[in-house]
Each structure stands twice: as C-alpha cells, then as structure tokens.
Amino acid sequence: MASAAEQMAANMNLGAFGKATDLKKRIWFTLGALIVFRLGTYIPVPGVDATVMAHLMTQNGSGLLGMFNMFTGGALGRMTIFALNILPYISASIIIQLMTSTIPALETLKKEGDSGRQRITQYTRYLTVVIATAQAYGIAISLEHVKTPLGAAVIDPGIFFVFTAVVTLVGGTIFVMWLGEQITSRGIGTGSSLLIFTGIVANMPVAIANILELGSTGALSTLFIIMFFIVGFAVIGFVVFMERAQRRILIQHPKRQMGQKVFGGESNYMPLKVNTSGVMPPIFASSLLVIPASFGLANIGPAWLQQGIHMLSRGQPLYMLVFAGLILAFSFVWAAIAFNPEETAENLKKNGAFIPGIKPGSNTAKYFDTVLTRLTAIGAIYLVIVCLLPDFAMSKYSLPFYFGGTSLLIMVSVTMDTMTQVQSHLLAHQYQGLLRKPRGKNRK
16 A cells, blocks of 8 residues: 555656656756866866876875865866866855854845845955955966976966866866856755765766776675665765654644634744754854865975975864864854744744743743753754764775765765755645636636
8 A cells, every 4th residue: 555655656756756847847957067067177288297196196086186186076186167166165154154144244135035145156256356365376276396207297387377277176166166157046946965976976977887896806795885884874864864854843823713713823833953953063163174275286385384284184183173173163163053942932932832831031042042052952962963974984094085985975965955946846836736726627
C-alpha cells in the first residue's frame, strides 16, 4: 500500500512538472547559465603558461591551493578568467550582513524595504570588486615569481601583465557575480551556491577515477577504497539527517468571538532548524583561509610570512584550529543575524499568540534565545565534525579535496535546497490549477 501511494504521488508530481511551464523555463535557464559558467572556466588569462600552471597545481594541489581550486571548479589550476569564481562575492555578502547588524545606519537602511535592500546589494557589489582586486593582484604578483622545471608561469612579466591579469580576473568575478544573481532571480536555487556546487560536481568523476587508479596501482588497498566509499555515504546520510533536523516550538493562538461564533484557539508549531546557518560558515571560513594562498603561489616575502602560510596549509594543526574556530564563531553570528528573538517575541505578543508556560514579551524572547543558542551549538559542532574529520583522512592519504567534508556538505545541502524550491514551485502550480477550475465551471 505504501509503495502504491508513493508511486501515485510520484506520478502526480511528474504530471504537475509537465504542466509547470514556468518551472521548466527556470530549470532551462539555470542549466544554460551553468553551462556558460563552465565554458568560462576554460578561457585562459592572457600571458600565463598553462603547462606550468598544471605542474604547479600538481605539486601544491594538496594544500590550500587545492581547496581554492576545488571551489573554482578547476579554474584556478588552469588560471582562467573565472579563477576567483564567486568567492569574493560570498565574502563581501557576509561582511555586509555582519556590518548591517552592527552599524545602525545600515540596519536602518535594511528596514526601508526594497529600496534599502537594493542599496545594500549595491554596497555588496562594490565590496566584491575591492576584495576581487586585492586577490587578483596577489595572484598576479605571485605568478610573476613562479619558477618551475618547465619554465616560468608568466611568459612576459611586468606592469602590463599585472594590469591585464587584475582586470581579467576582476571582470570574470563581476560576470560570475551577475550570473549568480540571475540564477537566483530567474532560475531555480541559490545562484552563488549552485556555482560552487557545479565546480565541485564537474570534477568529481576525475577525482573518483584518480581514487580507482590509486587502487589499481597498489597505492591504496581495495579494502580501504571500499571502506572509504562506505564512510562517504554514511557522511552524506548524516548530513541529510542533520539538515532536516529541527526543533518545533508550540505556539498557541487566542480564541476570538465574533457574534455567536468563536474563532481561533488553534495551535501550530514554529520550526527552528538545528543548523540555522547552513553551509555559509564553512564556505566563509574556507574563503578566508584561501586569501593567504592567493599571495603564496610563489615562495616570496619574508621567512616568517612563508612559515605562516605553511602553518595554515591543509592538515596542519593551526589550519584545523583556525578552520574550526571560524566555523564555530560564524555559526553563532549567522544565527543571530537570521533570527531575532526580541522581534519574534514582540510579533507574537502583538498577535496575541504565546508559548504555553512562557509569559509573553521578554520571557518569550529569553526562551527563544536559549533554544537558539543550544541549537546553534549543536549545529556548529556538527559542521566542525563533518568538515574536519574527513579532512584528516584526506590529508593522511593525499586524497582529493572533492571527497572532503566541506565539499560533501556543500553538495548535499545545495541539492536539498534546490529540490525544496522545485517542490515549492510544483505545489504552487497545483494550487493555481485548483483555483482556476471552479472559475471554468462557473463560466460553463
């Protein structure tokens, strides 16, 4: 019976999908935008020797450069126009959101509606250009000092190359930023997350082939490879469970009498996700940690700087501590931005709703704050475990970043978020169809 009901629901969803023309247009637009993005990851920056870059990435691909290359979908390793990808925009967005919650002028601007949000979006774009320019300049200067047995990375170093590289990389970042915004508004899913997701998934077959090749050459045992994939699927299942986990708070609504009838008095639940911040803390922490890598492509600068960059490389204790600390800190910051206990408690009080056993007003706000703090602590610890524990194995056996906890978390979370939006569009289409049918019957 259960399988028959599931099959019937699946057939209904397929039928609704066939009639949802707006959803199909959004999906086709998203696919087209992602194809354009992938094509851009193969357009090289002028003046860079691709052979030398491939050799450099082979030698340093297991460190922060490997993580940077993973987020860019291999564009950094090929040094293409999308080498910075969407990371400067994500960093700028997070910084602006933090400033919005701390600077009164920006907080007031946020409450002004669409006009205020548009101005904040414009500030985010300006900051994206600043961050992208700094990273592009660091990469260009570092590339000029790269010397390998195959030759120099830059064919003709000098001011003209630095200027060309910075303009090309910043222009590519601006285009990717615009493409992500278009996907969010005209496509399906969150554009910035989908671009990172696409870069990871695009190189996943190559990473799997490399793992199998290590097994065929005897570098890895067959038992290890089997256990590796079993653990990978277990991590995916754990991520799905935690991303769906939520705490439901009972909300009681008052009864209202209108004439001789009594309305209301029902109760519902307010869901609070265990992982309120989603994948943003690992992405932001990774984007901060790859900034030193932008200036560390070549061994230039004082010894203490090179030593610091080495200590922040993958598998080093300092890297693990800083990465975990950034995830923990930003999880709490993001939760505080996403959910305001005082504002939520005030809205409930205005509507006459309350939590059974909790007084409305400040007591309700304290209750929300306590629950949110506990949930955020659990969610932050979960993110640290998922992002760091697999990296120990990755570091020990020199496996690709594509099998790390951060990449698995991004892939699973983005897939779940996109599928949720698809289901929402299908559900809205079904409701629209139900509302249209009675009108047609009345006309007949």
